[in-house]
Amino acid sequence: MNFKGTLPTLILEALERESNHGYRIAQRIKERSQGVLDFKEGTLYPALHKLENEGLVESFEGIEKGRPRRYYRITESGHGMLAKDRAEWRTLSRAVTLILGEA
Amino acid sequence: MNFKGTLPTLILEALERESNHGYRIAQRIKERSQGVLDFKEGTLYPALHKLENEGLVESFEGIEKGRPRRYYRITESGHGMLAKDRAEWRTLSRAVTLILGEA
DNA sequence: ATCCTATGCATAGGATAACGAGGTATTAGA
DNA sequence: TCTAATACCTCGTTATCCTATGCATAGGAT
Numbered sequence: 530m531n532f533k534g535t536l537p538t539l540i541l542e543a544l545e546r547e548s549n550h551g552y553r554i555a556q557r558i559k560e561r562s563q564g565v566l567d568f569k570e571g572t573l574y575p576a577l578h579k580l581e582n583e584g585l586v587e588s589f590e591g592i593e594k595g596r597p598r599r600y601y602r603i604t605e606s607g608h609g610m611l612a613k614d615r616a617e618w619r620t621l622s623r624a625v626t627l628i629l630g631e632a
Numbered sequence: 633m634n635f636k637g638t639l640p641t642l643i644l645e646a647l648e649r650e651s652n653h654g655y656r657i658a659q660r661i662k663e664r665s666q667g668v669l670d671f672k673e674g675t676l677y678p679a680l681h682k683l684e685n686e687g688l689v690e691s692f693e694g695i696e697k698g699r700p701r702r703y704y705r706i707t708e709s710g711h712g713m714l715a716k717d718r719a720e721w722r723t724l725s726r727a728v729t730l731i732l733g734e735a
Numbered sequence: 736a737t738c739c740t741a742t743g744c745a746t747a748g749g750a751t752a753a754c755g756a757g758g759t760a761t762t763a764g765a
Numbered sequence: 766t767c768t769a770a771t772a773c774c775t776c777g778t779t780a781t782c783c784t785a786t787g788c789a790t791a792g793g794a795t
Contacts, residue, residue: 530720530723530724531724531782531783532637532724532727532728533636533637533751533752533780533781533782534635534636534780534781535728536781536782538732539728539731539732542731542732550743550744551743551744551745552742552743552744553743558731561730561731562727562728562730562731563727563730565723565724565726565727566724566727566728566731568782569782569783569784570743570744570745571745571746571747571782571783571784571785571786572781572782572783574744574745574746575745575746575781575782576781576782578745594790594791596742596743596789596790596791597743598743598744599743599744615732615733617633618728618729618732620633620668621633621634621635621668621669622725622728622729623668624635624665624666624668624669625635625638625642625665625669625721625725626721626725627664627665627666628642628645628661628664628665628669629641629642629645629718629721630718634753634754636751636752636753636780636781637751637752639752639753653772653773654772654773655771655772655773656772671753672753672754672755673772673773673774674753674754674755674756674757674774674775674776675752675753675754677773677774677775678752678753678774678775679752679753681774697761697762697771698761698762699760699761699762699771699772700772701772701773702772702773
C-alpha cells in the first residue's frame with residue numbers, strides 16, 4: 530500500500546538526520562510507517578536519481594562490509610524542500626480529513 | 633493543490649447523502665476542503681465515468697433550470713467502496729504523519 | 736558444494752492519475 | 766452585446782508507481 534506523491538518527501542525526511550544508501554532508505558520508510566508504506570526498488574531508485582538531478586540530494590560513494598555503496602546526503606535546498614513538503618502534507622491531509630471525517 | 637488518488641473517494645463521499653451532478657460535486661469538494669482541494673474538469677469527468685463503469689455510481693438525467701443535467705447517485709457497492717477507502721485513507725495518512733510529524 | 740534469500744543497484748515497459756488546453760452550449764448580468 | 770459562470774466532454778502530455786528483469790555479492794541452510 531502506498532501514497533502517490535509522498536515518496537520524495539519521505540526520502541528527504543529519511544536523510545534529514547543521517548546520510549544513507551537507497552536500500553536502507555526504503556527499509557527505513559517501511560519500518561517507520563510500521564510496514565504500511567512499502568515503496569519498491571523500481572520506484573525508489575528513479576526517485577532518488579530525480580532528487581539528485583534537482584539538487585535536493587547529493588550522492589557519494591561509501592563502503593559497507595567491503596563493498597561499494599551509493600550514499601545520499603540531503604543538500605541545503607533539500608532541507609528547504611522538505612520544509613515546504615511537510616507544510617503541504619499537513620494542509621492537504623487536513624483538507625481530506627475534513628471531508629472524510631476525523632482520523 | 634491536490635491529492636493524487638483521493639478523487640474517487642471524495643466523489644463517493646459527496647454523493648453519500650445526496651445525488652448530484654458533476655459540476656456541483658467538484659464545487660462541493662472545493663468548498664468542503666476550504667478551497668484547498670480543487671480538481672479540474674479534465675480530471676473530474678473521466679473519474680466520474682470510470683466510477684460509473686465500475687458500478688460504484690449510477691447516472692440519470694435530471695433537469696435544473698429548464699436544462700438537462702447528468703446526475704450521479706451512489707450505488708450499494710459504492711457505499712462499500714467508500715467505507716474501504718475511508719479506512720485506507722486513515723491507515724495511510726497516519727503512516728505518513730507518523731514519519732513526517734504530527735499534523 | 737550448492738541453492739536460496741537478502742542485500743544492493745539499475746533499467747524497461749505498462750498502467751493510471753492528473754493537468755492543461757481545447758471544444759460545445761446555455762444562462763444571467765453588466 | 767459581451768462576458769462570466771455554468772455544464773459537459775475529449776485529447777495529449779507528464780509524472781508516478783508497479784512489475785519484471787538483469788546483474789552481483791554475502792550468508793545461511795541443505
